[in-house]
Amino acid sequence: MSDLLKFDLLSASIALKNKEFSSLELTNAYFEAIEQTSxxxxxxxxxxxxxxxxxxxxxxxxxNGTARPLEGLPxxxxxxxxxxxxxxxxxxxxxxxFCPTYESTVTQNLWDDGAVMLGKLSCDEFAMGSSNETAxxxxxxxxxxxxxxMSPGGSSGGSASxxxxxxxxxxxxxxxxxxxxxxxxxxxxxGLKPTYGRCSRWGIVAFSSSLDQAGPLTRTVxxxxxxxxxxxxxxxxxxxxxxxxxxxxxxYLDKGIKGKKIGIPKEYTQDGISDDIVTFYEKSINWLKxxxxxxxxxxxxxxxxxxxxxxxxxxxEASSNLARYDGVRYGKRNEAASLDEMYEVTxxxxxxEEVKRRIMIGTYVLSSGYYDAYYLKAQKVRRLIKEDxxxxxxxxxxxxxxxxxxxxxxxxxxxxxLSMYLNDIFTVPASLAGMPGIxxxxxxxxxxxxxxxxxxxxxxxxxxLISTARVLERSAEFNFIADGAAK
Amino acid sequence: xxKKESIVDIPTVNxxxxxxxxxxxxxxxxxxxxxxxNILGFVAxxxxxxxxxxxxxxxxxGHKLPLRSDKVTDGNIEDLVLKNAPESSGGFFVxxxxxx
Numbered sequence: 001m002s003d004l005l006k007f008d009l010l011s012a013s014i015a016l017k018n019k020e021f022s023s024l025e026l027t028n029a030y031f032e033a034i035e036q037t038s039x040x041x042x043x044x045x046x047x048x049x050x051x052x053x054x055x056x057x058x059x060x061x062x063x064n065g066t067a068r069p070l071e072g073l074p075x076x077x078x079x080x081x082x083x084x085x086x087x088x089x090x091x092x093x094x095x096x097x098f099c100p101t102y103e104s105t106v107t108q109n110l111w112d113d114g115a116v117m118l119g120k121l122s123c124d125e126f127a128m129g130s131s132n133e134t135a136x137x138x139x140x141x142x143x144x145x146x147x148x149x150m151s152p153g154g155s156s157g158g159s160a161s162x163x164x165x166x167x168x169x170x171x172x173x174x175x176x177x178x179x180x181x182x183x184x185x186x187x188x189x190x191g192l193k194p195t196y197g198r199c200s201r202w203g204i205v206a207f208s209s210s211l212d213q214a215g216p217l218t219r220t221v222x223x224x225x226x227x228x229x230x231x232x233x234x235x236x237x238x239x240x241x242x243x244x245x246x247x248x249x250x251x252y253l254d255k256g257i258k259g260k261k262i263g264i265p266k267e268y269t270q271d272g273i274s275d276d277i278v279t280f281y282e283k284s285i286n287w288l289k290x291x292x293x294x295x296x297x298x299x300x301x302x303x304x305x306x307x308x309x310x311x312x313x314x315x316x317e318a319s320s321n322l323a324r325y326d327g328v329r330y331g332k333r334n335e336a337a338s339l340d341e342m343y344e345v346t347x348x349x350x351x352x353e354e355v356k357r358r359i360m361i362g363t364y365v366l367s368s369g370y371y372d373a374y375y376l377k378a379q380k381v382r383r384l385i386k387e388d389x390x391x392x393x394x395x396x397x398x399x400x401x402x403x404x405x406x407x408x409x410x411x412x413x414x415x416x417x418l419s420m421y422l423n424d425i426f427t428v429p430a431s432l433a434g435m436p437g438i439x440x441x442x443x444x445x446x447x448x449x450x451x452x453x454x455x456x457x458x459x460x461x462x463x464x465l466i467s468t469a470r471v472l473e474r475s476a477e478f479n480f481i482a483d484g485a486a487k
Numbered sequence: 488x489x490k491k492e493s494i495v496d497i498p499t500v501n502x503x504x505x506x507x508x509x510x511x512x513x514x515x516x517x518x519x520x521x522x523x524x525n526i527l528g529f530v531a532x533x534x535x536x537x538x539x540x541x542x543x544x545x546x547x548x549g550h551k552l553p554l555r556s557d558k559v560t561d562g563n564i565e566d567l568v569l570k571n572a573p574e575s576s577g578g579f580f581v582x583x584x585x586x587x
Contacts, residue, residue, distance in 0.1 A: 099571065101564075101567040197548050210545065243550070311526060312533075327573060328572065329572055331571070338583055339583050339584075341510075343508040344504075344510040345510045356519075360503050360519065360523060363503050364503050364523070374530065379545055380536075382544045383543065384541060418525055418529055421529075433547060434547030459549075
């Protein structure tokens with residue numbers, strides 16, 4: 001039993017500065033936790049020697065008084081981030097031996113700020129999935145129920161499972177349509193998808209480039225603020241990166257929400273939401289009201305079209321992005337007599353079923369004769385969805401919604417692709433509009449599974465999103481620890 | 488082209504698989520056809536939305552793509568570029584023979 005696992009990112013950072021323990025001790029405690037929870041399958045790769053070296057360097061910096069913002073804090077990295085000389089597979093067979101020769105901007109930012117890397121975390125293949133079941137090396141398990149194997153959500157399922165199981169102090173994730181927020185909700189942790197453009201996409205394995213965004217998965221809202229401070233920033237290597245300074249989010253933890261207006265969209269209270277989630281959604285509304293916010297009903301009329309738009313645009317962009325896996329420049333190759341056959345068998349064998357399905361859909365909607373009817377139409381409706389948000393943010397400061405329609409489900413139980421897609425019904429709209437969203441745990445359902453609530457802010461208002469989420473976090477007092485967490 | 492004509496059948500799956508350079512085993516073609524039809528049927532609800540005066544939205548950044556001067560910023564990394572290639576020779580990627 002290690003007391004060190006009780007510290008969250010922020011409190012561990014303070015304890016390290018006060019020399020209550022060393023980064024090496026903390027890092028070793030996490031390696032014990034990784035071993036103890038290995039049956040969850042969260043880690044694809046651990047890099048112990050590398051971690052120990054980083055921890056020792058951090059301890060030297062503490063000694064010399066040159067500690068950086070994340071000095072000595074051991075974190076996990078979703079396998080979508082390229083890490084120099086460390087295998088990066090995007091959970092795909094086609095990249096099973098890929099070892100990047102460069103580091104993604106976001107992870108470099110974390111190491112430059114002193115963070116210690118524990119290893120690479122599983123995810124859905126190329127981040128395409130909502131249950132972590134499309135991972136080539138098998139699904140990850142949600143640590144909340146010991147007797148039933150529940151999904152950690154996806155695509156950042158390994159990241160969420162590891163943070164909930166306390167085998168990582170925090171983890172990076174990527175979110176295209178909900179891949180940070182939905183697994184955070186399923187695993188009872190905090191997940192923040194920043195505004196599109198806040199974090200550089202350079203060195204992140206590309207899925208849907210107009211939607212992909214990196215963000216933190218952490219135990220608390222303060223931890224998310226601390227970690228996003230380091231992850232975000234302008235990057236010349238990503239042309240969509242926002243050239244906008246982000247204020248220090250740690251200054252916004254206790255700003256409160258007096259006088260702020262919170263919108264409750266009527267389109268997010270539909271059939272199919274579990275009763276327990278409805279109960280906690282109503283509680284959350286009341287908590288914000290009691291803390292001084294004004295609650296207003298709002299309408300985002302095109303909400304029901306968000307998923308159809310997403311399942312045209314994301315596969316279209318994916319079919320183009322994944323064309324690079326050709327068995328020539330990197331990745332696995334299956335030999336064949338001609339070049340075209342080599343492409344076909346390499347890609348046919350290297351990609352999993354869901355990835356192939358999305359490439360097929362994407363190719364179809366971009367193909368001659370169908371482009372206008374599907375892809376162009378989806379881009380037009382995407383504008384209407386964005387305008388819905390723009391209009392609502394004229395009236396209110398933040399939008400409160402459930403993160404997911406249900407809590408976690410049992411692994412292997414959802415076979416139909418469409419029913420899987422419906423998991424992201426509350427997270428996809430903000431992704432299409434490029435707006436930041438955070439999911440935080442507010443309670444448990446009857447089975448003892450975590451319930452997540454989502455707050456959405458206007459573009460680049462991460463500071464206000466943090467202030468509001470902190471108020472909700474304090475009211476909810478979610479102090480539960482997953483049954484399967486490391487002890 | 489209206490979407491009524493765009494119901495996917497196995498010949499269409501073959502064509503899309505070819506365009507995607509994906510080898511799809513015969514045994515899984517029927518399932519894939521059904522999945523694609525379900526998904527395309529689901530997204531077809533966008534037809535309800537009147538978009539006659541709406542411009543397509545391709546990017547939410549709100550900024551113009553930045554330009555930089557056309558200068559080489561790195562180079563001399565041939566080894567790194569070829570490092571992950573399944574097959575390379577003399578500084579080149581090797582592919583199956585394409586010219587008879």
